[in-house]
Amino acid sequence: MSSDLLLPAAFLAGFFGGTHCIGMCGAIVILFEQQVQPGLRQWLRRLSYNFGRLGFYVLLGTVAGAGGAVLTKVAGVNTGLLILRFLAGFLVIAIGLNLLFNWSATRFLEQAGAGVWRRLSPLAKHVLPVSTPARALAAGFLWGALPCGLVYSAVAMAASSGNAQNGAMVMLAFWLGTMPALVLAGASAERLNRWRTNQAFRRFAGALIIIVGLFALMPMTKVFASSI
């Protein structure tokens, strides 16, 4: 069905929501890099973190997609997808509202995620310092587990994608969307920070993300209409 629309939606959510990543996760990059010699392999390390992160996202997406599939089996295709798609759309819109009105609508989810992170974070100490690409990969994987509303909204989209494979693809698209922001993270934080904390810019990004959310909801209106 309309999982083809989900991919651009996930990408755009990552792209516009990613500005938050710079502030939050830029620190992670700098932290990782602090204890290693800069040099020729820096780009390799940065690539490895992000591929590690992709690994975790794809895992989440696969599980969510499979879970969504089970739900649709149980609840009936239309009803199940309807619920999931609305959930995803509202989550994306919540992220946008977060930026637009400075109101944290996804905190309850993040709190839940923080529980997961608390279990995983001790592992991070084993991969620091990031001296080899393999360690960078592992560090990136753990990084993916940081509690983040944006990621959860993407996971919700993955859940509504119909099957595990599509779920993984949605997360891949989301990951691609966050790449520009995260490649910049740690590069020239000073200028980015000014730009990122700028109210007008935040509102602009928030509005766009809400549009993306509506975009994700749109096909469902048809399903909704047809099911009524």
Next chain:
Amino acid sequence: MDRPADCYHCGEPVPDGPAIVALLQGVDQPMCCVGCKAVAEFIQSSGLTAFYEHRDQPDADLNLTPEATDWQRFDSADLLNRYVFADDDHAEATIDIGGMYCSACVWLFDNALEGLAGIDAVDVNPATRRSVVRWQPDQLQFSEVLAAIARVGFKPSPVAAGEISASTEDEYKVALKRLIVAAAAGMQVMMFAVALYAGDYFGIEGTIEKFLRTISLLVTIPIVFYSARPFFTGAWRGIRARNPGMDLPVSIAILVAFTASTYATWVNHGDIYFDSVAMFVFFLSATRFLEMRARHRADDHALALAQLLPDTAIRVTDGETEIVLLDQLRPGDTLSIRPGDVLPADGRIISGELCLDESMLTGESMPVQHVSSTEVLAGAVVRRGNAMLTVSRTGASTSLAEIGRMLDRAKADRPPIALLADRIASRFVVGVLAIATSSAIAWYFIDPARAFEVALATLVVTCPCALALATPAAIAAATARLAKSGFLLVRSRILEVFNLADVIVLDKTGTLTEGRPVVLKTEVLTSDAPDSDELLAIAAAIETASEHVLARGFSLFYAPGKFSPKDVVVIPGHGVEAIVDGSRYRIGAAKFVAGLSRSELPTTGEAGNTEVFLGDERKVLARFDVGDELRADARTAIDALKRSGFVPIIASGDREPAVRRVANQLSIDSWHAGLSPAAKLDLIHELRDQGRTVIMVGDGINDAPVLAAADASIALDAGTALARASADAVSLGRKLGSIVTAADVASRTRRIIRQNIAWAIVYNATAVPLAVSGLLAPWMAAIGMSASSLIVVVNALRLHRAEPDGAGNTRQAGSQVIEREAIS
């Protein structure tokens, strides 16, 4: 809003609702979200809270170009002493110019600086990216010069003579990275291209084809936007300076091919040239990389010089020794020098003796013994001996620094032939664009399907890279080659003059001869006297008291401690009287010495030398013939120059007998004695009026106007007075052989430049018709063009090899060994 603050971690506003806080180092800090809290707590648990202190500072280390205010630190006395050489009313500095790619950049650079009041001269060489700037320090600060360079978009880094330029290292690393990316990605693109070509023959499924084309596009992106970036930068500079260089057609070819292929991939129809783009960028980057290595190799001698100096010196003040940094040394300081040291500054030995390896300074491979009160130069390596030294010159004033500056000046100097090549290349670029456009139009009417491909191939294949590289590469290699053997080119035009010149005018004293008196012959005048060695030792011991110029001729025979003269009396104009081992001796003029024993005047020897007598109270004991000795290799050097077709002429201010004797010894037919400086000048003018091309060889100081009058000039063994030498080249050794080497290298350089230019012209003349007629695919053009440039660079590098024969050969081998020892 009553929110206290923004998120402590990420700086974004804290949202409304129940507050999230993280306990960091005992303080509750506001957090915008659970994610930030998790990261902040993680940072704390990893013990890395220093992150928050560091991030508050602007990224000073990431911002590589300092702001204008930062340049002012270069006006501090320490840094000026390090980077700037100043005499009475001029200051001069060598500056590496980061981001300079082409002759257009030179134009931009010149314009930027020449607009400043107080700038005297700007020399830049795009090949070495090094400039030598002279300005008037009372009108202009060093920082203003640097700031002006930075303003037009270059990255200036001042080079202290004796310091590896950081931009050389950077440049090397970045170029290597770009090359590796081009190679790795290029290989992938080639693999996909092979698959696609195979698919054309054997059939390929549409989706797989589309997939392969899309992947090719993705892999080509880093090649175009990372590896090929220097070409775009160069092209843009060329356009800005309205003097398009060879980067322009290269950039157009890359961008046009890439854009067209991207479009073809998007619409899934039409040919793609990702493989050609990848190959073109890779091979061209490889050529540039090799050329850069060649340039850096030309720097090697200067770098080796730079690395010579130690970081610290041992200073002795009132009997207390302390280790000080070189920057803290001042003229007048006393230094303690031990075996194995490298002399940290120019100075005079006040006690002790040093056996010094000066091979890096003079090309002279044999260590040289220096006794008390002689001048020694920074950069010499102490082989044996201990000494105390009074510092006379430090930092940018040392001879070592001056040699470095000369090398820089030589590299920044572009001979007329190179300027001509630049101009031709620039016109050629316009021609290339015209040819490519017209072939595109022509083919549009012949076979529109092939028009694009043919135009692309033409654009690539006709790029005049080989032509533009032909001369600078050869001159850089020749300069490096000669510097290694102690022959410094100050103005590289001398390489051209060497090939035209037919007359070499040589000064005698200090040029053909050593320029200092030595005892040439000892004649014992009585049968019962001690042997000649004993007499020489006595004479030398007494002469240590004398300041007379002839007395220095005995210093070689002085054995400290063997004889200690007492009651020394110096009688100016006559000689010295002293008591040695209980006997009274006199040394000096015949009448004065004979007067002690009241004997008759002794006999005189052959003409041309000065005679010094030694006698005691009984009789006159010996006669010493003191004269200026020929340089050890004068004979072989003159013979070699004659064989090469030069006519040697001696022009000396010395007396006729002395000049005649030297001329006879060297078989030089044409000689002039007793010439005043004005008469020497007339001689040069006369020769030039006869249509001769004249090279003048002198000591560079006393005969500066004469040197300037000749077509080219060489200063020989200018020693500590290098800075005042006004010659086109300076030979640092104590041998004439380096002139022979220079003549040989000059002729080989001309040969190689001619070969390079001929090759570049033949290549373009063949390749253009082939490309225009559609016989070359773009990938063939890419290989052909890159290969032609590569050949030119590799050909120039041959100049580094020692010549098969010639006087300089064995010397060269010897000094290379010493150099390696000195560096390791």
